Amino acid sequence: MFYRDKLSFEDEEFKLKVGFLHFSSCSGCQVAFFDMFEEAVEILDTVELVYSNMLTKRRDLPRMDVAFVEGALCIEDPHHLHLVKELQKKAKLIVAVGGCASFGGVRRLSCGNQLPQPQHQSFVPITEVDLVKPKVKYAIPGCPPNPSLLYSFLLALLEINEDFLLPFELMTFSTRASGMDIFVEVVNKGFCVGCGTCSTACPTRAITYNYECSRPAFNPGLCVYCGSCLAACPQSFKPYPQPTYT
Ligand code: SF4
Numbered sequence: 664m665f666y667r668d669k670l671s672f673e674d675e676e677f678k679l680k681v682g683f684l685h686f687s688s689c690s691g692c693q694v695a696f697f698d699m700f701e702e703a704v705e706i707l708d709t710v711e712l713v714y715s716n717m718l719t720k721r722r723d724l725p726r727m728d729v730a731f732v733e734g735a736l737c738i739e740d741p742h743h744l745h746l747v748k749e750l751q752k753k754a755k756l757i758v759a760v761g762g763c764a765s766f767g768g769v770r771r772l773s774c775g776n777q778l779p780q781p782q783h784q785s786f787v788p789i790t791e792v793d794l795v796k797p798k799v800k801y802a803i804p805g806c807p808p809n810p811s812l813l814y815s816f817l818l819a820l821l822e823i824n825e826d827f828l829l830p831f832e833l834m835t836f837s838t839r840a841s842g843m844d845i846f847v848e849v850v851n852k853g854f855c856v857g858c859g860t861c862s863t864a865c866p867t868r869a870i871t872y873n874y875e876c877s878r879p880a881f882n883p884g885l886c887v888y889c890g891s892c893l894a895a896c897p898q899s900f901k902p903y904p905q906p907t908y909t
């Protein structure tokens with residue numbers, strides 16, 4: 664794996680340099696990220712936090728192995744444009760954290776002209792910003808993602824557990840991030856097994872469970888496009904079965 668070369672494996676002093684960057688968002692993902700460190704005491708000797716707009720004092724962006732990023736980039740904000748150029752130069756690998764950075768999230772619902780900065784109208788999820796796209800290797804859905812999931816993800820990165828990381832890699836290419844996609848991709852294809860996991864994963868109750876038919880029910884007005892339901896659904900990664908031709 665490129666962020667941990669042979670030399671660093673042999674170096675007992677090696678520490679993975681991580682940063683947390685904030686774009687347009689509510690900061691909930693950053694709070695969830697730091698919440699995980701209660702569980703993460705055992706890995707603190709292998710990880711060094713080099714940047715966070717909340718917890719570190721430095722204003723310039725240092726070089727880092729992994730940049731965790733929350734929020735969507737506002738294309739009318741000069742600070743965001745500067746920060747994303749720095750991100751491209753300074754980070755070896757980028758992880759989009761939460762619905763805003765991964766798929767747009769609540770930013771998809773923005774219609775611009777909103778106080779307090781009415782000039783900020785257009786928001787692009789980090790996974791879709793061309794300048795940094797080649798470095799965005801993983802996207803973690805949620806609004807915010809559960810701190811335990813973030814901890815497991817960081818452990819998997821350190822252990823290079825590719826099986827665990829694969830779904831997050833696939834999420835970077837996903838444009839399916841609303842409750843409607845659960846119906847298009849799972850329920851309407853007949854893949855739903857009625858487990859109810861999607862409704863327990865939904866942070867806004869946009870998906871509830873209909874006990875009469877053992878299927879989810881969806882209220883689009885409450886959906887914030889966080890992608891949690893699709894990520895949690897055990898059937899959502901299934902391709903259509905293809906017929907065998909003789
Ligand atoms: S994904 Fe949700 S919690 Fe995270 S920054 Fe966006 S709105 Fe906040």
Ligand code: SF4
Nearest residue numbers: 842865886887890892
């Ligand atoms: S239905 Fe709920 S879990 Fe699914 S994308 Fe919308 S808000 Fe997120």
Ligand code: SF4
Nearest residue numbers: 855856858859861896
């Ligand atoms: S998580 Fe997937 S399989 Fe389970 S109820 Fe929801 S749509 Fe159906």
